[in-house]
Amino acid sequence: MKTKWICCLVILSGMSLLLTSCWNSRELNDLAIVSGIGIDELPGKEGYRVTFQLVNPAATSSNPGPAAGQPPVTVFSANDTTLFGALRKASKKVSRQLFFAHTQLVVVGESLAKTGIGHVFDIFERSHELRLNSAVLISRNTDAASIMKILQRVEIIPSIGLAKKTKNSSNVWGETRYVNVKEFISGITEEGDMTISGIRLIGDKEEGKKKSDLEQTESSAIIEMSGLGVLKDGKLDRWLDGSEARGTLWLLDKIDETILNIDSEEQKEAIAVNIFTSKTKVKVDIREGVPVFHVHIFEEGIMNETKVMINLNDRKVIRQLELELEETTKEEVKQAFQSAQRMNSDVFNFGSELKRTDPNAWETVGKDWDHAFAKGELDLHVEAFVRSTGMRLKPFLSPD
Secondary structure (H helix, E strand, O other): OHHHHHHHHHHHHHHHOOOOOOOOOOOHHHEEEEEEEEEEEOOOOOOEEEEEEEEOHHHHOOOOHHHHHOOOEEEEEEEEOOHHHHHHHHHHOOOOEEEOOOOOEEEEOHHHHHHOOOHHHHHHHHOOOOOOOOEEEEEEOOOHHHHHHOOOOOOOOHHHHHHHHHHHHHHHOOOOOOOEHHHHHHHHOOOOOEEEEEEEEEEOHHHHOOHHHHHOOOOOEEEEEEEEEEEEOOEEEEEEOHHHHHHHHHHOOOOOOEEEEEOOOOOOOOEEEEEEEEEEEEEEEEEOOEEEEEEEEEEEEEEEEEOOOOOOOOHHHHHHHHHHHHHHHHHHHHHHHHHHHHOOOOOOOHHHHHHHHOHHHHHHHHHHHHHHHHOOEEEEEEEEEEEEOOOOOOOOOOOO
């Protein structure tokens, strides 16, 4: 009988090990959900000003009740010599514990980016509280705190709207790129320099903070994507805009979709082609001590608009359009490449490619790679194809 009871106790004890526990559980009502983080340097002294955008759950619910007049988010800031210190110091201002599992966006102020931000993201890999898939942006001509305070249209939570705007612009326009925390940390530790998208504030930032601004058809302040920031040795070195930014992304194989306006015989930039497929292959080798960068770009597009009368039934006309696409792409890529060479800045990860494929050659030129890159040669080939002319062949005003 005694043996039977002992066996039962052993079995029950073993089964208890399979039961889940809730020793570390937290009630939702005790948490403040952080949707976005802004990081700025403290003027004149060491440390950070960290701005938190917190979701106001009562104002964002389908039945807000007494909170109907409140904004969808609340913003708090805390200063400290370390980021983790600022996270904890925020408890002096917020009644709930900060919860970072839903953080969509991290914005770094331009001033801090110029000082150096490589060390800023150390906490993101160490702390279990912070996410590695949050989008990362640099605020341009303003601080990160101002970005966090501007309310957005369409999306109720501003940080969610900005994160989606980053992806959307990267996917369809091709002059910015989406980078999350994990990709940023990986990129900043590779050979060469790195690019990251910028955002800027346009308009009256004081009015943009107010909920009343959302009651108008036109915003007093908007936040838009603005170019690519180049990080050299972890510091913001310069900005790339327009075709130079797109040429850089072509070399990085980061073009998903974009629009190219090409010339006709009668008019400049008269034909709009939507590039819907783009693939870049890169090979680097050393010839007589000089790097040679072999780049092959393959792209496919759809003709979406024309201002001139052209015969789209003629294959020769289509082929001429394809040649124009190839030349336009080459011009943008060469412009970006030559600009990077003038700055001794391998923003295209050519050094990483050489190190990966030919470690022995890298041992020879890697010690002074910036100088070697500046002397390198670009061997560029572009293949472009117009796969469709849309839902009509003849231009709208073409004579019969």
